[in-house]
Amino acid sequence: MNKSTTKILLLFIVIVGFVYFIESNKVTPINWNETYDTTEKTPFGAYILDQELDKMFPNDSVVRFTQNLYEFLREEDYDLQKRTNLFSFMSNGYIDSFAKANLNTYISKGNTALIFQDNLDGLIDGIETTSLYYSIEDEVLDNKEISITLTNPNISTYAFKPKNLNSIYFDIPDSLRTKVEVLGYLKYKGVLYPNLIRQKIGKGQLILGLQPIVFTNYNLLDSNNHIYTQGVLSYLPNQKTYFSVSRIAGDDEYHSTSVLRFIFKNPALKWAWYFFLGTMLVFILFTAKRKQRVIPIIKPLSNTTIEFTKTVSNLYIQNKDYQDLINKHIIYTLENIRRIYWLDTTKLDERFIDSLQVKTKKNREDILKFVNYVETFRANPNYASEEMLIELNKLTEKIID
Numbered sequence: 001m002n003k004s005t006t007k008i009l010l011l012f013i014v015i016v017g018f019v020y021f022i023e024s025n026k027v028t029p030i031n032w033n034e035t036y037d038t039t040e041k042t043p044f045g046a047y048i049l050d051q052e053l054d055k056m057f058p059n060d061s062v063v064r065f066t067q068n069l070y071e072f073l074r075e076e077d078y079d080l081q082k083r084t085n086l087f088s089f090m091s092n093g094y095i096d097s098f099a100k101a102n103l104n105t106y107i108s109k110g111n112t113a114l115i116f117q118d119n120l121d122g123l124i125d126g127i128e129t130t131s132l133y134y135s136i137e138d139e140v141l142d143n144k145e146i147s148i149t150l151t152n153p154n155i156s157t158y159a160f161k162p163k164n165l166n167s168i169y170f171d172i173p174d175s176l177r178t179k180v181e182v183l184g185y186l187k188y189k190g191v192l193y194p195n196l197i198r199q200k201i202g203k204g205q206l207i208l209g210l211q212p213i214v215f216t217n218y219n220l221l222d223s224n225n226h227i228y229t230q231g232v233l234s235y236l237p238n239q240k241t242y243f244s245v246s247r248i249a250g251d252d253e254y255h256s257t258s259v260l261r262f263i264f265k266n267p268a269l270k271w272a273w274y275f276f277l278g279t280m281l282v283f284i285l286f287t288a289k290r291k292q293r294v295i296p297i298i299k300p301l302s303n304t305t306i307e308f309t310k311t312v313s314n315l316y317i318q319n320k321d322y323q324d325l326i327n328k329h330i331i332y333t334l335e336n337i338r339r340i341y342w343l344d345t346t347k348l349d350e351r352f353i354d355s356l357q358v359k360t361k362k363n364r365e366d367i368l369k370f371v372n373y374v375e376t377f378r379a380n381p382n383y384a385s386e387e388m389l390i391e392l393n394k395l396t397e398k399i400i401d
Contacts, residue, residue: 012279016272028267034091034164036212038064038245043218044164046089049229052220053243056233061240069095069115069244073102078242083109083204085236088244089116089212095123108202114236116212118166123208124199126176132167132188141167147187148195148211148228155231159187162219162228168210169193183207183235196232207235323384326392330374333396340400348374356399366398 031042038050053062065072069088078084086106095103095115100123107113121128132141146167147159169186172194184196195210209232219225263269334345341359343352348371357364373395377388 008283012276012283015279016276022268026267034213034216036090036216041217044213044216046215046217048217048220049215050243050245053241056230057236057238057241061238062243063240064243064245066245068093068099070099070102072242072244073099073106078106078111079240083237083239084111085239085241086111086113086115086244087233087236087241088114089209089215090244091212092118095120103206104201107204107206110203112205112207112236114207114209114232116209116215118168118210118212120170120208120210124176124180124197124206126173127180127197128171129168129210130171132169132186132193135193136188142189143167145189148184148214149187149192150184150196150228150231151182152231155234156227158224158227160214160225160228161223162211162214162225163222164213165211166213169195170197170208170210172197184209184232186210198235207232320386322386322389323381326377326384326389327381329389329392329396330377333400336400360399360401362399366395370395370399 031040032044033042034044035042036044036046038046041047050064054060065077067075067077069086072078078086103113103123115123119129132146143165146165147161148165149159150156165186167186167188170193172180172182179199181198182194182196183198184194185192186195187193196208198205198207213219214225214229214232220229260273263273337343337356338345341356343355343359345352353364353367353371356362356367360367373392377384377392
């Protein structure tokens with residue numbers, strides 16, 4: 001790692017640390033959104049309820065599920081041998097006719113269902129929900145005058161005022177007054193409006209409530225609102241309870257323990273991560289551009305020996321000095337024979353011919369022709385021609401590889 005790269009890396013670390021320090025010291029604004037998420041510790045999350053349910057229903061009797069009610073009931077993911085409870089609360093959720101049929105089947109087997117939502121129209125035949133906006137004569141609804149109560153004095157006689165109460169209540173016709181039991185009211189300026197009801201279905205019971213906000217963190221900690229929540233949950237028999245948990249980001253992310261999920265949940269780390277990615281991208285682009293070099297064209301080394309030989313031979317050819325060429329050719333050929341085959345070339349006699357034939361495995365007649373050519377040239381060296389040079393070259397190629 002060179003000095004420039006080291007300096008850039010140190011600068012990057014300093015900047016990331018500075019960004020993290022600034023972001024981590026920022027005051028995170030409170031999230032007042034009604035998420036009902038059992039993993040959220042925000043005011044209107046449901047983290048506290050999720051933690052306390054196991055204490056309220058001991059012996060590991062609380063079973064959490066993340067499917068919607070229709071899937072849970074259709075697939076019968078509950079104990080079919082024993083009576084159980086079903087507890088679900090959310091801001092809004094449409095329960096269609098199919099889910100309603102499966103819910104009634106579940107309850108009729110002797111089970112208990114406790115469902116809290118802002119809108120529960122038609123879940124009990126003949127009973128719809130409405131709002132105080134359409135029932136009171138006041139032009140403007142005074143939310144400070146809204147409270148909720150329970151009808152059972154053995155549980156509580158208080159009027160509770162959780163934060164962000166809605167103004168929805170059940171409109172129960174007179175024909176159903178004897179079939180539906182009112183367990184709690186929405187109270188506005190002394191007038192009571194049913195908002196918590198119970199209906200027997202077969203061997204079981206269905207309990208419906210319209211204030212899911214009471215189960216959130218803020219309201220469980222504020223004042224004595226937890227008494228209302230405990231009172232509502234006391235209507236559930238002491239048996240295995242299936243709790244429909246709410247996850248904003250989905251079940252897959254909830255079970256994920258990846259480092260990136262932790263980073264993205266922390267604003268300071270998230271911005272440091274984005275800065276890291278951006279800086280690395282810029283660094284890679286600029287570094288790649290600076291590091292790139294033009295590939296030089298390297299010419300192959302020339303064979304100077306061949307070029308020298310060509311030059312010398314051209315000189316001899318131009319001078320037409322065939323005598324000298326033939327003489328040098330003979331000298332170099334005999335030198336090769338001495339060097340390669342370790343033969344004495346002083347006398348080119350029968351012994352030399354036989355030895356060369358044995359070592360080269362060449363035709364004896366070709367060797368004899370070469371020897372006769374050499375002896376003839378040596379006897380008359382003053383006469384030489386181009387044809388003689390060509391003939392010598394052919395004879396040499398036949399006896400030496």
